[in-house]
Amino acid sequence: MTVTLIGDCHAAADDLRVLLQAPALQTGRLVFLGDYIDGVATRAGTLQPAPLDPLGVLDIVMAQVADHGDVALLGNHDDFWVQTAAGDDLSYQTWRLNGGAKTWRQLGIHSSNLAAVKAALTHDPLRRYTAFLQQLPLFWATPELLAIHAGLDWDRPLSAQARDDLLWIRDDYYFDRPGHWHRNLTNQVIITGHTPVQTLRDDGYGMITMQADAHDTPRYLIDAGSRSGAANGGIFALTLAADGTVLAKTWVINGRVVDGNLPHFK
Template sequence: MNYTFIGDIHAAADDLAVLLQAAAVKNNRLIFLGDYIDGSATRTGSSQPDALAPLAVLDLVMARVQQHHDVALLGNHDDFWLQTAAGDDLSYQTWRLNGGSRTWRQLGIHSNRPLVIAAALNQPPLARYTKFLAQLPLTWQTDRILALHAGLDWRYPLDQQVRDDILWIRDDYYYDDQQQWHRNLTKKVIVTGHTPVQTMTDTGAGFIKMQADAHDIPRYLIDGGSRSGAEDGGISALTLDEQGNVVAMHRVIQQQLIEVL
């Protein structure tokens, strides 16, 4: 079996629909890396706004999980939803500053008051999405592959990781003390999202392969900058075989499927 890992979607339901219809991924098991909501409609170099449809994204992901036994992981933006629904004020404030106000309107919530938002997230029609997000795992793994939203704190084994690091970590996962790629201290190929690759490279490939040297087990960052405002922002999909070898790499940008590898 091949596994296709799908990076941050951020409300790009139109691009996700194109990807899910692609012959290259149809027979694979899909692993979604989180961040299904909260996107920007503006794109550098374009005067036409991109569509934002967070509930349509969640509907597509939920259908894949329920009907095809695919896997959806929790992202930090999805956690904003969960923690705000639970009444956590810090999460509400952070969400508000990171796309929340825009997303609430798309969810049909026309208020910025935390109690009103929490109530709406816990009542129909949104309650079923809250319930879905609440049962999402933080990690997925096989004997050869590990997937999670953001990364790991290398000081601790997987079973001792702090939840916030799995959802939020960046530089301490990517780099060592010399600002070179950190060596992969697990024995597994690791696939993450969370950080748009455009903030780290201008290759336009939609993913980054990280290796300390030729003998280091690779790590892949596949947040393709979907609805991030990047000119070439889109959804990235990396397909690996059961041994963790790269089979294919695809991107969907403005509803156009692009084969990268």
């Protein structure tokens, strides 16, 4: 069995449609790592705005899950939607400041009042999207692979992880000291999204391999900055064999499939 892990989309339905046609994604299971909504339209180096279509991304992902048995994980931005639909004021306020106000307009919600946003998310036509997001898992695992949106607290087993860490953790998962990758304390290859690679290492590549040394089990960060404003922002897909061997790296930037093994700067 092969599995293709797909990084954060952030409302880039156009790029996602192109990605799903790539040869490496035609067999095996797909695992989406979350953050389907809340993108920005600007891209460094151009004045041409990028289209944002959060419902288009969700329609595609929902169809893949329903029709093909693929897997979709919950991301922290998707959780804003879930918690706001439940009436949580802190999530609503945090979402509003982190792309929510723009996303609401894209969803047809023309009010920034919590009660109005909650009502819209829990009634037609948005109710089915809310129901889908509410039931998404926080991780997907096999004995050899572990996919999570953000990462792990290394002091806890997977069964005892805090929900917020699985959705939000960054530096404590990445590093054990500044500039040095934390050793992978599991026996699984770990694949995460959540943090655009451009914010950690702006070398033109769409993924980062994290290993404390050559003997460390690899971890892969595959958030390639889709709709983040980065000039080379796009959706990255990493195809692995069942044992974690890398089979293919596919990257879509601005509607074009590029070789994910190579750097691309725009």
